[in-house]
Amino acid sequence: MAFNIAIDGPAGAGKSTIAKRIAAKKGYIYVDTGAMYRAMALYLLREGATTEEIDEKCEGADITIAHENGEQVVYLNGENVNPYIRTEEVGRMASVSSPNPRVRKKLTQLQQKLAASTDVVMDGRDIGTCVLPDAQVKVYLTADSHERALRRYRELTEKGEPCELAVIERDIVERDRQDMTREISPLKQAEDAVLIDSSHMTIEEVADAVIALCDV
Numbered sequence: 001m002a003f004n005i006a007i008d009g010p011a012g013a014g015k016s017t018i019a020k021r022i023a024a025k026k027g028y029i030y031v032d033t034g035a036m037y038r039a040m041a042l043y044l045l046r047e048g049a050t051t052e053e054i055d056e057k058c059e060g061a062d063i064t065i066a067h068e069n070g071e072q073v074v075y076l077n078g079e080n081v082n083p084y085i086r087t088e089e090v091g092r093m094a095s096v097s098s099p100n101p102r103v104r105k106k107l108t109q110l111q112q113k114l115a116a117s118t119d120v121v122m123d124g125r126d127i128g129t130c131v132l133p134d135a136q137v138k139v140y141l142t143a144d145s146h147e148r149a150l151r152r153y154r155e156l157t158e159k160g161e162p163c164e165l166a167v168i169e170r171d172i173v174e175r176d177r178q179d180m181t182r183e184i185s186p187l188k189q190a191e192d193a194v195l196i197d198s199s200h201m202t203i204e205e206v207a208d209a210v211i212a213l214c215d216v
């Protein structure tokens with residue numbers, strides 16, 4: 001049976017950084033489910049879909065993933081869309097389209113299929129609660145919103161992108177609210193998930209804590 005590690009939590013808590021480290025250490029595949037929701041959002045943006053049209057239009061998106069040179073590559077109808085899915089516009093659309101039941105069903109099935117046959121570290125919002133309820137290790141990784149905004153601010157500033165800390169923090173709080181209050185698969189800690197608050201922890205400390213859970 002494949003070994004599955006589920007890492008959920010709000011945006012900016014450090015899920016992908018940690019998940020990638022654990023995957024490299026254990027020799028598992030890292031599955032970034034947010035990237036799949038972003039690829040779907042990109043498709044809907046390109047189609048000019050309104051909120052009402054998401055249901056119908058999402059069926060036209062065929063999303064698959066592959067791992068090339070240790071990186072997850074997301075394909076949208078055969079096109080590598082990795083270069084286009086990390087924009088703020090796609091992120092905003094993803095938080096509008098990800099509550100849609102058809103979108104969730106489609107992507108959840110793909111995620112479950114991947115994890116059934118492969119040892120994975122999968123991160124997202126509903127992995128421990130809905131996608132992989134039987135995962136051997138479940139972590140709910142969080143950090144306070146100001147700390148998460150600071151991390152994002154530093155990341156953007158390092159890339160030379162102009163930004164405002166207060167605007168980033170407001171967006172993070174709003175995105176948390178949308179992810180936590182949606183009807184289907186809201187972001188919440190699974191009952192059997194271990195809570196890790198990374199606000200005052202280094203990446204190494206968090207990674208060590210998760211590895212320790214795998215070795216129990």
Ligand code: DC
Nearest residue numbers: 033034035037094095098124125126
């Ligand atoms: O983690 P991220 O910012 O790349 O996620 C993009 C969007 O997709 C975000 O609005 C949350 C949503 N998402 C989700 O609903 N379920 C998941 N398993 C992963 C992401």
